[in-house]
Amino acid sequence: xxxxxxxxxxxxxxxxxxxxxxxxxxxxxxxxxxxxxxxxxxxxxxxxxxxxxxxxxxxxxxxxxxxxxxxxxxxxxxxxxxxxxxxxxxxxxxxxxxxxxxxxxxxxxxxxxxxxxxxxxxxxxxxxxxx
Numbered sequence: 001x002x003x004x005x006x007x008x009x010x011x012x013x014x015x016x017x018x019x020x021x022x023x024x025x026x027x028x029x030x031x032x033x034x035x036x037x038x039x040x041x042x043x044x045x046x047x048x049x050x051x052x053x054x055x056x057x058x059x060x061x062x063x064x065x066x067x068x069x070x071x072x073x074x075x076x077x078x079x080x081x082x083x084x085x086x087x088x089x090x091x092x093x094x095x096x097x098x099x100x101x102x103x104x105x106x107x108x109x110x111x112x113x114x115x116x117x118x119x120x121x122x123x124x125x126x127x128x129x130x131x
């Protein structure tokens with residue numbers, strides 16, 4: 001079964017929107033006064049973050065020639081896994097120094113940077129459809 005293709009401009013928008021909602025969810029988590037509100041914010045942050053990796057991977061795999069696709073895919077995957085491995089220590093160190101709210105706000109800053117950097121990083125990508 002072949003999945004419908006996502007146009008490149010929609011992929012850019014999806015990455016930017018996903019990063020923005022992840023930022024908002026993480027800020028909500030950091031500032032939530034009660035546990036139920038924190039869980040709702042965490043859900044928003046996690047669901048949108050889960051959309052970002054496959055969208056970026058599809059975007060990059062289509063933006064490069066077939067000859068370089070494996071290398072580009074491995075670079076994106078390595079960066080994503082580095083964030084996955086380095087994220088908890090980053091939050092832990094920041095939280096140890098400034099408190100848990102500051103640790104979560106540090107994550108929000110990183111996802112906000114992703115939202116801001118995406119248009120610049122993906123501006124030269126082709127306009128063809130993505131898988």
